[in-house]
Amino acid sequence: GCVKNKIDADLAREIFAFIEPFAGYGFNRSHAACYALVGYQTAYLKANYPTEFMAALMTADQEDIERVPIMIDECRGMGIEVLPPDINESFANFTVVTSGTSTNKIVADNISKTIRFGLRAIKNVGAHITEIIIKERKDNGPYKDIADFLQRIQDKDLNKKSMESLAKVGAFDKLEERGKLLANMDKMLEYSRNLTNARNSGQDSLFSTVPELAVQTTITLDDAAQADKREILVWEKELLGLYISDHPFNEYEKSLSNSIVKLNNLNVSSAGDPVNVAGIISTIKKIVTKNNENMLFVKIEDRLANIELLIFPRLLKETEGVWQEGNGVICRGKLSNKDNELKVLCDKAEKLESEKIKKIAARFFKMNKAQHRNDSGNVSAPPVNLQYQPNPSTQQFLKLKIQDINNSEALNEIKKILAKHKGGNKVLFYVPKGSGLQVIETGFKVDKNNGLVEKLKMILGEDSVK
Structure with a gap:
């Protein structure tokens, strides 16, 4: 159509390249007006x-x-x-x-x-x-x-x-x-x-x-x-499909709050990171691997969300008694986003028991602490990758120039600030090495906003935060 109207074919393709992705989220004005009306009506009903x-x-x-x-x-x-x-x-x-x-x-x-x-x-x-x-x-x-x-x-x-x-x-x-x-x-x-x-x-x-x-x-x-x-909760789950009067995980949630990530807080920005998760086993699917070994796909849930765990043969042999529907379980493993579906590839697991819950929480808390301690021993941060040298021009990073890596007071204050501003932007540390600087990609992920940047500038200086 463009060529017939004497528009250059390359220019037409370029114009269409702008239009095509818009079709994924755009719609016409009448459609937008209808959605706005429905949105107003539902908001009115919910409020009144x-x-x-x-x-x-x-x-x-x-x-x-x-x-x-x-x-x-x-x-x-x-x-x-x-x-x-x-x-x-x-x-x-x-x-x-x-x-x-x-x-x-x-x-x-x-x-x-x-x-x-x-x-x-x-x-x-x-x-x-x-x-x-x-x-x-x-x-x-x-x-x-x-x-x-x-x-x-x-x-x-x-x-x-x-x-x-x-x-x-x-x-x-x-x-x-x-x-x-x-x-x-x-x-x-x-x-x-x-x-x-x-x-x-x-x-x-x-x-x-x-x-x-x-x-x-x-x-x-x-x-x-x-x-x-407990019988009542089992019956509710069996006959209504969900727990109503209470959720069995509530018995453990408070004790585990510092040792796990809540299931509804897991997101793709943490893919590849080790995480601790816990919940009640709702479904179990067993498969046989190519090596003729059993492994499990296990779905766990808490009060608000659920996630699938992959239990490989080695872990299954070590923890066979854990995997029963209705059991509470805590696991540690790598968060995977393969096929755009979050799963945890477990390497440790333990059954939750009320009488042992404090000891279990302490064990998994220590795993987090050990993982989060960096090589200097000063900053309790998520794991760092010293080998990987990222290209800062290709991604959105928060870049921090750390002049004194032995100033534990300043480093701990930075850690606290970063922990309070979780988001999707990775954090880079620029630290002295020889006559130059070494770039370290940390495990921190933050919401890079003006408030966060200003707080860090007060500690590191105006030119040390980008």
């Missing part, structure tokens, strides 16, 4: 109807198990409580709970700060039985106790699987403790069958005036041990 907005957002993304925990954490930051399913308050999807929810009444001017998981989110509880439970509650009010529930829900889909799943996730918690329900599951199912048989045979109406012949109208459950916290 935060609970309703977050419930709708989680419902829209409820199939994405990795997104939902992030949104739940956002809710907590907004002061919104996200609770497990409840037989008297949950609907099919995520539900905003008000004082009128359980009685199916609209409450005017009620500002709610609570969201309930929907019944459809529970594994083994299908759409049909969910609809039956909600319709009965709407028509005849909330369920008073477990006997009332069993009397009113007479459906083939209320079976052992669905009852156990409802009990395990806490849907009956306001009616009865879940450990007691699970211990009496066969007794409850027999009670439900007797009710169904009686109704089918017309016994209810025939003998309703003769109490001693009437079908049993209540059920007495045997005492049983309460379900413990």
Whole structure:
């Protein structure tokens, strides 16, 4: 088209070379206006109807198990409580709970700060039985106790699987403790069958005036041990796909805070660096190498994020007992960004145990400290590469001229400042060597901004920071 309009072909190609990459992120004005409108509307809803907005957002993304925990954490930051399913308050999807929810009444001017998981989110509880439970509650009010529930829900889909799943996730918690329900599951199912048989045979109406012949109208459950916290978390993960009431990693997180990098803080700028990570094992995939040895691909998660670990044959032989789903684990290895996917290539691993957590944290903290100590012994910095001589003109670096490498006070102050300004720009040290300067690429990565530069100039001098 350009050539036909007497535009030089080389110039046309040059112009198109500018246009082509723009197509990757640019769009026309009407499209931009629509996005701006949607952005305004969602911002308005989040600001003025935060609970309703977050419930709708989680419902829209409820199939994405990795997104939902992030949104739940956002809710907590907004002061919104996200609770497990409840037989008297949950609907099919995520539900905003008000004082009128359980009685199916609209409450005017009620500002709610609570969201309930929907019944459809529970594994083994299908759409049909969910609809039956909600319709009965709407028509005849909330369920008073477990006997009332069993009397009113007479459906083939209320079976052992669905009852156990409802009990395990806490849907009956306001009616009865879940450990007691699970211990009496066969007794409850027999009670439900007797009710169904009686109704089918017309016994209810025939003998309703003769109490001693009437079908049993209540059920007495045997005492049983309460379900413990760890069991409850396992059930939530199994049946809802994620932890709700708590996360098992929270038990270790505080003790490990100085020894690990949080999973959601890992990024491509650290690729190639050794890192310590920890979490709860969620999935394990075993493969056989070309040498006929086993290795593992293990996904771990904390409250907000997850990452895959590669466990090579040597480490697997040394730590075979560690790798079980649900176990807590801490690992050290190189962060890889192969195929644009962050993974940790592990060379050390240990199972997390509550009674040993302080000793474990100390061991991995020492690994970090040893790695971060440079050859001079003065700066506790990330590892340096003395062999590599970078070309400063090809990358964005923060360049620091260090005149006195023996001034430990100044070096430690520089270290503290760099540690507080983490980012994507690598730091170069220019240090005296013979009659000139040696360039050292450090392991520090900072956000090179005016504030950081000015602070460093105060220590090193105006001409020593570039």
